[in-house]
Amino acid sequence: MPPELGNRQASGVTAYQNYAPYYDATGQIRFAVLMAHYVRDVLVRHPAPGRRMLDLACGTGTLALLFADEGWAAVGLDASPATLAQARAKAANLDTVGSVAFVQGDMRQPGAALAGISNARPGSFDLATCVYDSLNYLLDERELAACFAGIAEALAPGGVALLDMNTHHFLEHDWLPSEVLELPGFVQVSQSHFDPATACSTMVLTGFSGDDAQGYQRFDETHVERAYPPELVAELLAAAGLLVEATYDCFTFQPLSERAQRIAWVVRKPAN
The missing domain is CATH 2.20.25.110 (S-adenosyl-L-methionine-dependent methyltransferases)
Structure with a gap:
């Protein structure tokens, strides 16, 4: 399996300055396409209350663009100007049924960046995603807690989030x-x-x-x-006010095994 390059946020904004033009061409885009299929399947089991999506650590924007093409109002947030330039270039060449906007910001504090986007007020998103092991790049649990709090703030009541992480194994x-x-x-x-x-x-x-x-x-x-124990992640999600509806061996609906490579967390903001 090739090494997976998550959408860097915490300490590597400059890391994608040179790599960004080659990100999709080196095969990373396949993960986003696969994840789009998986998110659709997850939403059948865990429905979102509407069709407004926030993709944190969106990288070159493929996941957000795929959902916009299906009629969603999508916002992609990333810390790297270079990857966002790639995302915006792709968006400029697409005619989507829905809408998409890309904004530079820190996934540990998404509210500050979203304040500049119309109709992206706190509590307005029905779906949040943070995938391709981006959360593993947050090397301190306080950063992880801050990100979860930002997701909870962004979600509408009853909104759902799909988050993935590489496992210790x-x-x-x-x-x-x-x-x-x-x-x-x-x-x-x-x-x-x-x-x-x-x-x-x-x-x-x-x-x-x-x-x-x-x-x-x-x-x-x-x-x-960094690999985080699932028990710690669950505690941090609960502290942020998010309810864990399921954990899956990612890309399946099977429970985690000792050799699972990736864990998918499905969490929801309480409806009231």
Whole structure:
């Protein structure tokens, strides 16, 4: 399995400055398409009260755009100007049934950025998503708690959220220690190491863009993800006032196993 590059928020806004133009081309877009199918299935079991969506750590915007194309009013929020530029470029070339807007902001404090978006007041979203292990990039539980509080504030009464996280098992045992990806005009080398003492996996990505005739330019990024015990996540969600309706082995509706790679949390803001 290739290393997964979540939509960086907490300490790596500059990490996507160079990688953003290659994000979709290196296959990351497939995750968003797969997640869109999964979210639709989840909503059959856990319906949203309306069709306003907030996608936190939206990256290049694929998930928000797919929902906008189905008639949702979607807002994508990300900290990286470079990935948002990619999202807005894609939106400019699409004619969606619904609407989509992209805003720069911190997923730990989404309300501040959403204040500048019309019809994005607190308590107005029927669905919130934060996927592709973006929550694992929050390395302190206080940051995670702040993000959950922001989601609770953004959701309308009865609103539902789908959040995913890489598991401890995945980060320690299944994330490949090294990988090389070659594309026309771009070569990517990644190396990963898991530290049991901190439950963190550090992945160093080195990219080379260019060609043999003109030469290559190199950039380096460091991505760090933390594995959180599900019990702690549940406590933080409850503290934010969110009710856990289900936890799934992500992309299925099966319960978690010891070897599950990704956990999907389905939570809801109380209706009153």
